[in-house]
Amino acid sequence: MKLGSLSRRLGVAVVAFVLLAACGSAPSGNSSSACSESTAKTATSASACGGMSALVAAANAEGKLNVIALPPDWANYGAIISGFQAKYPSIKITSDNPNGSSQDEVDAVTHLGTSSRAPDVLDIGMAVALANTSLFAPYKVATWGDILDSQKEPTGLWFQDYGGFMSIGYDSSKVPGGTISSVDDLMGSGFKGKVALNGDPTKANAALNGVMMINLAKGGSLDDISKGVDFFHQLRQAKNFVPIQATTATVKNGTTPVVLDWDYLSAAHGKDVSTWKVFVPSNAILGGYYAQAVSKTAPHPAAARLWEEYLYSDEGQNLWLKGLARPVRQAAMQQSGKIDAAAAAALPPVNGTPVFLSADQATAAKTYLSTHWAAAIA
């Protein structure tokens, strides 16, 4: 008890000292001086804080960073957190509720407000990002220009970080000919009782995108998912569609040898099934990305911004890549040669231009599914 309060008091003293030191050197205009807390809170880029070194100094002065809902085994976040820690040893990372959902992250921002435990940065799904932009502070990382316009909010309220493409994963030892080269293959008689989705598309985002990918491959558009639903209706009538949710267990025991899922999740089945292959149809490259956002009420605004700079640096992007997630700057880094070539080669190949569902298109798709899906697969 006494020891605890002593160390806490010491901690406060150290922070106060560092803050004083930082403030004291601020007027000199030196580039390594930290920007003030109020500047950091509203800084929309590192240069608005006085450059990278000023941001680092301010973040060091804060000495802490709260992240939330980052499972260590998800997209390589364990390595990313220790990488940041090694680079900025004076900033202590608190990783809260690692298995939380996107909704949990937003709830934590609303409930904890400006308290020192509140999350500084968020990694969220697009539906949640679009619904909660009022909670975010606009920020543009130094590598902002490498992110496609369709993958960011123009002022920097959110910007996509990593993701992948909807794919057909399959056990090549269990499908006719050992390979799948088109969506139409799935209709063949050799696929009886083999094709599954990762959940019900009226509930799960991955499943909705699975139906949309088929829809695109069958000539449908992002605005109208009906051709995808028709395909599943025929697939069901051909007795090829299995109505159970594909999981690691069903893949492992062979119940779902063909699964429509995000490529970065599907590729992980290779650990259990050595003959597992992942195929992204070139006429239906449907992307799905998560997004970063800085909390408007972040208790450590400079550290929050520094974390984003780290994630979008070549180092951070390559760490995601090693976790089989495709970093948003991948194309730009391939051009500049900064990509981790070995990690990139481990990803399922994709040839063509990716498309993404907009919020309105996702709404149209879910509305159609809510009235047609149950009947189509009954």
Added chain:
Amino acid sequence: MLGGRRLRLDWVGTVPFLAYVGVFLFVPTVIIAVGAFLDDGGSFSLSNFAGLFQSDVVTATVNTVLLSAVTAVIGAVLGALLAYAIATGNPDGVFRRAVVSASGVLAQFGGVTLAFAFIATIGPAGFVYLFAQQHGLDFYANGYWIYDLRGLALVYLYFQIPLMVLVFLPALDGIKPQWREAAESLGGRTWHYWRYVAGPLLLPSFLGATLLLFANSFSAYATANALINQGNPVLAQQISGFISSEVGLHKPGLANAIALEMIAIVVVATVLYSLLQRRSSRWLQ
């Protein structure tokens, strides 16, 4: 007079029970009932109940009632036959003890593990099916019925039959052999005994047990969800769909209305059960 008045404290013993039931049954029921009458903005509305008539919810209602009724009747008949075999056997025999304790375990087995056990054995990639197929018996030649309501019924029977054994055995044990001897000494045949003595005595508790089985499969969720994940074929899955949809089909009010519909159906079944129970216990005294 005042001094003669005593503070009655005998209700104190029921406080833990009432508190427990209050927190885990009464309060949630009230929350559901109130929520069913609120729209998204929190004002009074009957629109959630209109949702009960949309086609997939109606289909799920019919499916669930049908599935529960079929598995209750089949489970009750097979379970009663098994219970009868036990009741007429040696009361201290190994067979009776083995079946009763196995029933106690199996009646509680359900959920994802049970569904996966069926998928891994008789599913299209299960080893039992593959073995049967190699030996000329392809029971999926006309389609994968394990993934529709027939498959679900088969999986449910796995816990319905043992449950029937457990609840019906006491009633069978209450039948005294002397009654049969009395019937025979009065010139009655086997048919007369069952028609006029054992039948009327056992029928109420048989029907009561059947209703219990009905309620049991009516409320099952995890088993159904693991076996048929698409299209929410049973009511409990419809509720889950309207609560947890991450693609934006989140309708908590409708979920509450469906829950209230399920409560109403189970209340009817339970009232019938208790009426029949009262009648049979009067007979067996």
